[in-house]
Amino acid sequence: MPVASFSKEIFVDTRLFPTLSLELFNEFLRIVLENLKHGVVAKNKYSKAAEALKVDIDTITKSVQSLSEVIIVMVGKQVQTENDVKQSLLSLSFIEDHIKAFTEVYSTNYKDLRQMLTTMSLRMPHYHNLDWRLDVQVASRCLRNHVKPSFMLQLEIKDANDQPQYHLLESDHATLSHLCDKLEDALKQSQSTHTKRIARYTQ
């Protein structure tokens, strides 16, 4: 039953919300979700809201940022059930109506936000494509009339920024079949009892 707890700065920055009406709070929620999905809006777009509420632009920006942080911390800790959401928000002194509106928006967007967060974590260079061909060398400058088969492999790897890197490799049949055996062994390990036990415990 994960319940999120928040830092002191968030307590300070969310003081604006209990003073707002439900409509305005929904507007804030909408802006926060836009920011999370499409990137941060420029500060000068908050000027209208700042004038209407009679606070300065900084306060609005901080409130939007703190609400985004609240959502991200809760998605990160896998807060899912309504009760958990309520308990997490109680510590921030949100009004009942606001909590209901928040819970609705949160549960509809939970899956998308969770997927977005997984793609943003640390990425190692990862496999993208393997191209291969089988060549037979029939002659060279020094030696004619021989038969020498070999495999040419091109391993395409994408690094953390999705930039492709190409590695060209050559191999003979014995090395390639040894490589395949080792990789199949590695795959079989994922079906072993030890791995299954660990998978059971972590879920």
Add this chain to the structure above:
Amino acid sequence: MKFRFCGDQDCPDWLLAEISTLSKMSSVRVKLISRQVLNQLLGKGLNYSKVQKLTTSKRFTFEVSDVKAILAALHFIFFSSAKYDISETELFKELQQTGLPTDICSAIRNCYGINKLPLRQHMSAQILSRPRLLETEWRVDYLLSSSSIQELNSPSVRLNLHLTNPSQGKTQEQLAFELNADKFRVLISELRAARVLM
């Protein structure tokens, strides 16, 4: 069951599972969708809106996952048959063995027959390759003198090779180098010897 269009190996299970989805379509629609799939295989892109129109009708409704499955199945059939150089009649017989209705089999066979050669040509252009020569530029200079020798008086050849590497993103690069007359003669005789062996 081992099929020749799968390279004498077992037909993948997902393909056999999609046979029933594919059987629900009419042969005319299968032919039009196959044309789109072949356009994609030939690198001309897939017009998804056309495929959408062809997969919605009053008689049957296909979900997005079904449309994807149909496209994947047709893509696999055409790609695999062209890869293993299967003739039309063989493909027709094997598709019938998978349980696909005869009219759909003949629609796929006709599309395959027309496009087999262009498909194989396109696929052979995509084979993994090292940088390829596009163009050769040459120039013969006569060196008069330099800072190390007052009177040099020797000819030299300058070669500029334009290379492209389609397997690594079609980047173009230029390789420029210089040779004196003797080295150039050796290079030409070696290349002629290699040419004879081809």
